[in-house]
Amino acid sequence: MIAPYVDQDFKSHILVHICCSVDSHYFLSELHNIYPSAKIIGFFYNPNIHPFEEYQLRWLDVQRSCDMLGIELIDDEYDVHNWLRETTGYEDAEEKGERCAICFDVRLHKTARKAKELGIEWISTTLLTSPMKPQQELFALGAEVASWYDIGFISLDTRSKGGTQKQQILCKDAKLYRQNYCGCLHALSKQRERAHKKPYELFCPISYSRYLEYPIQRRIALYKQRMKWEEQGIDYEICKKRQMFYYPFYTHIADSHKNNLLCHTLSYSLFPHKRTQKIKIETIRGHIAYGSSEVIFIDLHYFNECMQKNYPDITSLVFNPPSIKQEVALRQKIEDNPFGISLIVVVMHLGNRGDVYYISHHAEIQEESIEYFIKKDT
DSSP: OOOOSSOTTOOOEEEEEEOOHHHHHHHHHHHHHHOTTSEEEEEEOOTTOOSHHHHHHHHHHHHHHHHHHTOEEEEOOOOHHHHHHHTTTOTTOOTTSHHHHHHHHHHHHHHHHHHHHHTOOEEEEGGGTOTTSOHHHHHHHHHHHHHHTTOEEOOOOOSTTTHHHHHHHHHHHTTOOOOSSOSOHHHHHHHHHHTTOOOGGGOOOSOHHHHTTSHHHHHHHHHHHHHHHHHTTOOEEEEEEEEEEEEEEEEEEEETTOOEEOOEEOTTOOOSOSSOEEEEEEEEETTEEEEGGGEEEEEHHHHHHHHTOOOSSHHHHHHSOOOHHHHHHHHHHHHSOTTOOOEEEEESSOOOTTOEEEEEEEEEEEEEEEEEEEEOOO
């Protein structure tokens, strides 16, 4: 079944698969203009979005968008494991290729099944709006999937006749969250690779408190805050800034007998060597030991004293470290430079002058673009 393109009296229910607010806001607006008497229900089902925090962020903004439009919204489980299983073997496929076709198929079948479950006879998808998606293929796939369930598919073209430009204007006016990648980890990895960057969205340190300082977590907190501002009637502008973020991967230390030692490295510690290096303690001043290759050791007692903390052991520190801001303040005290990048290692006890350690350390500092909100003058 194909719906009439314009029908003021079309009173059926339409279940619309929603991929993101940027695409759905304009699509739902146009769908309502064409079928003002229809009951439109949004359906957020996107197990392709990775990581889960990005899924949460897009769901949060879709909720806001549908509230603004007066559209009922439902969602379904985030069954990412099923999506990964369905796309196995197509991890390296190019965007708009075979993996994307499978992804569209998975989401449209789920939408059709949900429509049948709810007794809804018509479906559509906001994927049709995105200029990054193959519209004609989606028209054909949508009609094919719908026919299997004996329901109709609305092939709405919102791109033609300046539609894409109108979508962008509406998106900006509504201050929607503009994601910077399609959604899946494969497309994200390839996109970052082309930009000669690491996919920071996929990083997850063992410390949750440190993870809260990563861009994606900051973004979630930011967009939750803006919803509170809107509830309070506070007007604002969305701006962007570039910032350097520190991503530690691992640090390994062994003594001269090759016994592994527990350790914690201060934020912004870098190590110029790609392989394990032999580090010799050359000078000790109180609770600070200075080694070769600009490596600095401090003991846990000194760390606790400076931070006004009471970590009983290194393990406790590793899993619940202070904030980056606090660690940078300690770096300032040790190096007399808050912008220093020497490898500063916290160990349980300092060794003696002349002691040898074997160290490998991998961390990177990467520039990221993040949003921030400015309250407008009233």
